Amino acid sequence: MMKHDVLVLGAGMVGVSCALHLQQRGLDVALLDRRNPGEETSYGNAGIIQREAVHPYRFPRELSTLLSVAGNRRLDVRYHARAVPALLSPLLRYYRNSADAAYQPIAAAYASLIALSLETHESLLADANAQHLLGKRGWLMLFRSDKRRDEAFADADKLTALGVNHCKLDGAQLQAQEPALRERLSGAIHWTDPLTVRDPGDLVKAYARLLFQRGATELRGDATTLRPLPDGGWQVQTASGEWVSARQVVVALGPWSTQLTGDFGFRPPLFVKRGYHQHFRDDSPHPLQHWMLDEERGYLLAPMARGVRITTGAELTHIDAPATPTQLSAVEPVARSLVSLGSAVEPQPWKGARPCLPDMKPLIGAVPGKPGMWCAFGHGHQGFTLGPATGMLLAQLMTGERSAIEMAPFSPARRF
Ligand SMILES: Cc1cc2nc3c(=O)[nH]c(=O)nc-3n(C[C@H](O)[C@H](O)[C@H](O)COP(=O)(O)OP(=O)(O)OC[C@H]3O[C@@H](n4cnc5c(N)ncnc54)[C@H](O)[C@@H]3O)c2cc1C
Structure with a gap:
């Protein structure tokens, strides 16, 4: 039995x-x-x-993006050179797909x-x-340049037919919606359906x-x-x-x-795209209200229960490789000039792995x-x-x- x-x-x-x-x-x-x-x-x-x-x-297809990924200095994607031989086959298939x-x-x-x-x-x-x-405010995809904002606005319109709703915000509307922002940006897409x-x-x-x-x-x-x-x-x-x-x-x-x-x-x-996070105390008179992706810098800010969680983009490596949270330390000052952040809540960042095919x-x-x-x-x-x-x-x-x-x-x- x-x-x-x-x-x-x-x-x-x-x-x-x-x-x-x-x-x-x-x-x-x-x-x-x-x-x-x-x-x-x-x-x-x-x-x-x-x-x-x-x-x-x-996977990026444009030569300029591929070259900058290969240079291994981007904030959103990095790789461990030692992991490259094992990653070549899945990444090549990912590129073709x-x-x-x-x-x-x-x-x-x-x-x-x-x-x-x-x-x-x-x-x-x-x-x-x-x-x-749960939060029901959706989330904000931020843009620093007008060029990137306008491209993304056009792409977002194409998703409406797939049942995905959004609002387009210019710089002033964005500032009014999220008073925690300390820099004037060119605008944002407010994805209104997602739950946080x-x-x-x-x-x-x-x-x-x-x-x-x-x-x-x-x-x-x-x-x-x-x-x-x-x-x-x-x-x-x-x-x-x-x-x-x-x-x-x-x-x-x-x-x-x-x-x-x-x-x-x-x-x-199966291969992994590792990500890191760390929480920071929100010491601003205007606490962060929205989940926000700083799309052109490649990190996300989330007002969570333990503090403002910064999550990073992808690090291509072996699942058991030692932690190298260089993307997190590189985006932290960028995030600090965008919103007011206090001290780190945990002494060390968390690391985890997105399971990818x-x-x-x-x-x-x-x-x-x-x-x-x-x-x-x-x-x-x-x-x-x-x-x-x-x-x-x-x-x-x-x-x-x-x-x-x-x-x-x-x-x-x-x-x-
Ligand atoms: C930085 C970052 C940000 C992300 N943001 C989002 C997001 O906003 N929205 C979203 O949808 N997704 C997001 N993802 C992706 C998402 O987190 C993962 O796709 C998802 O959590 C995978 O869930 P899972 O249940 O498959 O794996 P896991 O949550 O990892 O669960 C696997 C479980 O298996 C257990 N386990 C493993 N090996 C053994 C073993 N030998 N014996 C017993 N137990 C074992 C582990 O303990 C674990 O509990 C993000 C990922 C990262 C890294």
Whole structure:
């Protein structure tokens, strides 16, 4: 007899959401993590439920941008030279997938997934009584130059047809909307649909509490102890030494996912874009009201529960490489001249890793050739946004329901 119907491995936003949706369909679920829920990538992100992110981040294609990335002095993207040999193959595929012809169907599939993000969060938010963690002011994409502002304004108009709403602000309107700004900028796009979360880790914990109150089992342990059972099904060992079995298993280990699936011969080309954050005390007479991306400098400011969180762009490196928060130290003075920031809250910055795939889409579905093994990982820049949508779609696939959107573009069996 199997102890549970499904073992979900990984208690980040994605794993907790998968567990909730499987449970809603009547399955007995156990959720395993080596830590408490929501303490890794799903804690350290910028906390935006990004309804506007219908177009995933492309690899740059223009020669001037490629040269400046290669020079390794940009604020938004950097790389560790030692990681380059291992990154060459996934980055080359990422580059190819970012060409117009390859990118169009990718963006269309991604838009269909992002379109589910708000409604799937909203139903969990209501059930988990977690609305107090939410902000409903949307967020601001800031522009320093008129040229960049006008290009972005034109691009934003094209998203309206995809259900993405925005307001255009000139410099004076921006200043009136966000009095914390100390510099006069050329304008901003105010994305009005997204929700913001003052403590992203707390939201995952609230969803996990709902899951356990409804009867799911919480397990602590190392997912890499997972073993197939001779007659079908899977078992994993908990930290107390007990073996726990289930008919099916879901791998939702975020950036660590392929460390497990590789043991079973499934090695999609997952790579990470590392990011850093640090909180700073808000000592301004006009406390920061909005989440703001300083788009031309490549960092984000978020007025969170612990202080103003600065999050950085992408650092291309190995997941276990030592921390090198040079992007954070480079943007801190830029941020300080934009808004008034006090001392750092923590002595050291946090580091985490966006789990990315070369075609910019997550893997959601059955692992090829491994009956009873499913995966939900590779959500890159938007896993906090997409956890509940992923959970719903994966649960639909696992229970034979008709899926809310076409799932072939997210198939783990696809080519990259
Ligand atoms: C700086 C930064 C800013 C971001 N901003 C945003 C944003 O504003 N909006 C957005 O949507 N996304 C954002 N993201 C991306 C988002 O945070 C991730 O895509 C998302 O958190 C991934 O969730 P996950 O559940 O897949 O992974 P995780 O949250 O990392 O969860 C994986 C879990 O697996 C567990 N685990 C790993 N290995 C093992 C093991 N061997 N045994 C047991 N447990 C294990 C970990 O402890 C962890 O709890 C940002 C990311 C970064 C780095």
